[in-house]
Amino acid sequence: MDFSVTILGTSSAIPNSKRNPPSQLVNHNGQLFLIDCGEGTQTQLRRNHISLSKINRILISHLHADHVLGLFGLISSYALLGRTNTLHIYSDPRLKDLVEFQNVFFNNKLSYQIEFHFLEEKKDAIVFEDEKLIVKAFPLKHSVPTHGFLIKEKKRLRKIDKAKISFYQIPISKIKDIKQGSDFKTQSGKIISNKELTFDVPKERSYAYCSDTAYYKEIVRHIEGVDLLFHESTFCKEDLKRAYQTQHSTSQHAAEIAKEANVNKLLLGHFSTRYKNLDSMLFDAKKIFLNTEIAKERKCYSIEESI
Amino acid sequence: MDFSVTILGTSSAIPNSKRNPPSQLVNHNGQLFLIDCGEGTQTQLRRNHISLSKINRILISHLHADHVLGLFGLISSYALLGRTNTLHIYSDPRLKDLVEFQNVFFNNKLSYQIEFHFLEEKKDAIVFEDEKLIVKAFPLKHSVPTHGFLIKEKKRLRKIDKAKISFYQIPISKIKDIKQGSDFKTQSGKIISNKELTFDVPKERSYAYCSDTAYYKEIVRHIEGVDLLFHESTFCKEDLKRAYQTQHSTSQHAAEIAKEANVNKLLLGHFSTRYKNLDSMLFDAKKIFLNTEIAKERKCYSIEESI
Secondary structure (H helix, E strand, O other), rough: OOEEEEEEEEEOOOOOOOOOOOEEEEEEOOOOEEEEOOOOOOOHHOOOOOHHHHHOOOEOOOOOOHHHHHHHHHHHHHHHHHOOEEEEEEEEEOHHHHHHHHHHHHOOOOOOOOEEEEEEOOOOOOEEOOOOOOEEEEEEOOOOOOOEEEEEOOOOOOOOHHHHHHOOOOOOHHHHHHOOOOOOOOOOOOOEHHHHHHEOOOOEEEEEEOOOOOHHHHHHHHHOOEEEEEOOOOOOOHHHHHHHOOOOOOOOHHHHHHHOOOOOOEEOOOEEEOOOOOOHHHHHHHHHHHOOEEOOOOOOOOOOOOO | OEEEEEEEEEEOOOOOOOOOOOOEEEOOEEEEOOOOOOHHHHHHHHHOOOOOHHHHHHEEOOOHHHHOOHHHHHHHHHHHOOOOOOOOEEOOOOOHHHHHHHHOOOOOOOOOOOOEEEEEOOOOOOEOOOOOOEEEEOOOOOOOOOOOEEEEOOOOOOOEOOHHHHOOOOOOOHHHHOOOOOEEEEEEEEEOHHHEEEEEOOOOOOOEEEEOOOOOOHHHHOOOOEEEEEEEEEEOOOOOOOOOHHHOOOOHHHHHHHHOOOOEEEEOOOOOOHHHHHHHHHHHHHOOOOOEEEOOOOOEEEEOOOO
16 A cells, blocks of 8 residues: 655745755555645646646645645646546635635636635644544644644554454454454354454554744654654754744754654755755754655655555 | 847646746846746746846736746745845736735735836737837737737947047037937038948847737737747647637747738747647648747747847
């Protein structure tokens, strides 16, 4: 079951010739979540051969222009392409006003519904849930209301050993309980342990997105043990003062959070345009949390299954 | 004296992985005009190593999203970069409302002024003029009020032969008249022809931009004899019906206009995303007007001087 993140943009507020504004696509077994939608996102999606029409859910971390301006082109393209699926947008409530203003302004005749799901300031909440996944939003610390996102698989049912069903004459009514971990009592009263009846299944995987944010310890409890953490790293440690002033993080801040939350891997992104070379930024982070990478645009990061 | 057009985007309403939304940069001896500003224009400018800060004038043909959505990122980046020069925007008056709405929405603290110059529906007008250039807007035929633009050099003063100044003892007070084409009368009453006193100077060059528009003969009188014409070519001739319905042109329409206006060279652009290969579109146009090219993104088209 595929679980991956494709990085579409790694710049902070001002894009340059090498870095696009923030956006990334999370794919869980074909269920797509676009996280943030900076200017040019629709073009970046096409460059990555991602079908626009398959995206039904867009999570917007906060209402700074660099995280939002690609949304209006996407909404317009969807109208021109005759989209019919409802588009779900998870965001600060104010975004609805801007989307509606633009739709009237450009006389967009939408062939589909846009359904807004509002993120409440300073609150965490489950914003999406189905049988396989849960998506949570949680507050970050920035100059405007901002949320990070956790996308986490639900615990899978154990896989039953079909040979044992006939061997122990297990009735269908008991299958569900066994998949959920129960032992089985035969007609003669013998207890067959769940371990004998089932196979282990892959552990539930998780991804967390934290951008934009100052160094904020409160994040840790929301992202504890995730397989992959994307954390903003706008500045290098030498520009710590600037990071404080603008409520952004250094790469060391990101690494501290990764370490404290005991994540498996850290991806750094959202780089200030002032840095051409990111080597020292990576080096500083690795000293604190070794399994760190610089997020590369157009690269797809897979989160592998493990038992 | 450089006079060139750099193509930043050649797509029509829906960009794809190869074509960006409409925008182009006209450079006349360092005086820059950005024409239209589709999503991603600021990134395309940077990819072409064009300094954002040197652009002071933006001409917007019409208020369809694909021609406008890049403006808000540019305005935001200018604020973050601490721009101080006034930014002049030439457009439909309604654009001011959207720009102001967005500036309030995103709490953009502008370090510079934006001065709007309104284009009046169905009217042609001189919108900019200095000692070297004149820029005219003229109506096109589209589903919303739309203007084309003509950027034309003024006739240059003739270059005086300095050796003749001392030889004929020409007083300083006469120099201006001679540069403007007058003959000179010596103290003895002899008439020295202007041709003997001056050198020929390059002819005035001109560029015209016509997008978006249906086939519209009224354009011809505005762009008569231009050196380079960019004319939209959204559809190929097989999709003529679609061109009529959407008030766009085919490549044959563009070529007809180029032929009737007796221009030197035609550039085709604003291609529908449905066409991957543009060969037949070009072929159809060339049958009518031979000196036609498909506009290539990131290519700089120079308009050479000739005497």
